Amino acid sequence: MRPKLPRTIWMLGLTSLLMDGSSEIVHAVLPLLLVNGLGASVFLVGIIDGLAEATASVTKIFSGALSDHWQSRKWIAAFGYGLSACSKALFPIAATPLAVFFGRFADRLGKGIRGAPRDALVADWVAPEHRGYAYGVRQAMDNMGAVIGPLLAILLLQLYAGDVTPVLWWAVVPAVLSVSVMMIGVQEAQSDAPRVARPFPLKASELRQLGRPFWLAMGFLFILLLPRFSEAFQILRAQDVGVPAAWAPMALVVMNLVSVPLTPLAGSWSDRVGRNKVIGLGFLLLIASHVAMALATGPMLVWIGAGIWGVHLALTQGIFSALVADHAPAHLRGTAFGVFNLAAGIAIFVGSAAMGFAWDQLGAGTAFALAAAVNALGLVLFLLSRRA
Template sequence: MGTAKAGTPVDAAATSRKGAGWRGIPSGIWALGFVSMLMDVSSEMIHALLPLYMVTVLGASTLAVGIIEGIAEATASITKIFSGALSDWLGKRKLLAVLGYGLAALTKPIFPLASTLDWMVAARFIDRIGKGIRGAPRDALVADIAPPELRGASFGLRQSLDTIGAFLGPLLAIALMWLTADHFPTVFWVAVVPALLSVVVLLVFVREPERKDGARPVRMPLRRSELARLGASYWWIVGIAAVFTLSRFSEAFLILRAQSLDLPLAMVPAVLVLMALAYSLSAYPVGVLSDRMNRVGILIAGLLLLVFADVVLAFSTGMASLAVGVVLWGLHMGFTQGLLATLVADVAPADLRGTAFGMFNLVTGLALLAASVLAGALWDAIGPEATFLAGAAFASVTIVGLLAVRGRIGAKA
């Protein structure tokens, strides 16, 4: 399932697509990217303000924010394993993607209507269930549509468009907070519109490839014998990603770090704008680069960026150092997130891609839960320095692990 090695014959169409760059990427990948972008505009308008809303308006503690964020993301990840396996069993990915995006869109009005922490937590969890339903089938759909020789570029493009939404959302949140004198519910109501548009784009512009004639049916994707078919390279990737995820807790802590340095309330979402801008500008070029050179070497570079980001954020004393740390954090995301998805697509059998992405997201989601709870506990007990230095330590351990197992992760590693 890996990308063709140097010297391996490839057909003329493949060579033409690779030479065409971004123009060779199928329209379905672009459409999925715009779907992700619109939903991220909506989600990040809310997410950019939600930690502050929970702490300053609803009276939650920092530890509670960490627990809520961690459990919410873990809920999404647990859901992904079942939706991914179901997409393999049905041989249909788009149906589940529509269901997931639709559920997330329908829950957005709960945020402006919620008057207690319980309602806010319920809305956050339901929204993450929608993310869980769509996540693995969507990633498997990208792998199904993308030409193998443009797989890294395709995942990078989708990730870049997704992350454009991740900085447009906070930017809109800043503008609306300024226009409405910090009225959170108004921002939450506006966020409903792009969520609904994302579902429309998915329904109209994304076409799912037909399953090939004679393709092996997958009856029980989560059965041990099927999981064993994923192979040793896949499980090494999952293990490394789990340790890595312990080092990259929820971005909510970037927002709280900005608040701890006395950034004005209406400007706090600028942290996510800056991070997402660095992320979106780097994800596609890194994806293209990964189609041409060693993927694990690029992943190690991304981890080094995270180590530097954590150290800078741990010792930040003003806005300049905060901005440097946030940009480095965004660059590490651009260097790693699409690349990890590409590595999974490289090694997973085509008929088990949904299950492979689902299991990958389950394991990393549970790691994110642990990371966010630990980050919140360290913050409350010691301070933000301890939170970010612990992240740097886990990232360093991941680099050592990658160097030790890089030969076991497939041809492009």
């Protein structure tokens, strides 16, 4: 019997669903706008997406630390959601790749501000033995938004005959609803412990309290995450093998449709068998996804690769969060999530830039094959480090 989760967890999930639905509408059409409409190279798409994600991750370390220092998580997260909602209005009026970058920068800055406090808030509300399930539920609702968003993008592209501008305006609506749910439905966790003044967590003396195992894990996770580059490359790969541009976002739909039902189950499984086994299996499947994408000459292997990528996400996304919460002292949870997301963001930036460069220079198939090789090396190092 699965545990009953507090209402705030479900409200956080609904907030994530709405905002991710909005973001995925944008994400589904933005690569097509950049490459087909604004003449950007695939390498530039990788740079823009990688820099945007890195921005989010750098910001998370500060927002997480502030949520620990101020002992308040909701309002920092709400500000981040609000900033992302406002950024959605920048995309429909963008006329250059630079303007798109500024929109993505603002959107991901908002994501960075909200991410660590929100993830720490989940741990504040849920007992340790149910964290995997709780993070899985929140992540599944987030991924549900990632199914709905690209589907809406495809339908709207058909409705507006391929014109992306009105599609981007529609993305503003769920973003505003997301902020409303966050403000009204989410509550801070109540603690019996007295509030005491704490030093700002981003000091060497405070960071050392996270412990050597935590820092070693961050180093190996950085290597592991290098080949998990921007999902924009799935859309471009679909178009590359002949899928019409208006249907290319279906790769994201397939990926997230597979991920949604499996994510809570994977989280609950990690509560029973341990996080490392589930994470290792997840990255083994990512290798298979890259291989399928590398070998694709038509849509079928692209859809299969996207579906395997979805299983990979189910076995890793929420479980990473549970793993961080397991290792972090309660008063440094926000900081720990910030450190983890900083490492993840830098890895994804490097991976996205390298993927875009390899695609332009060597071709899509070779680029995905190289990603599979890097992924295999990272998995071996991760498994050896956890055994040690």
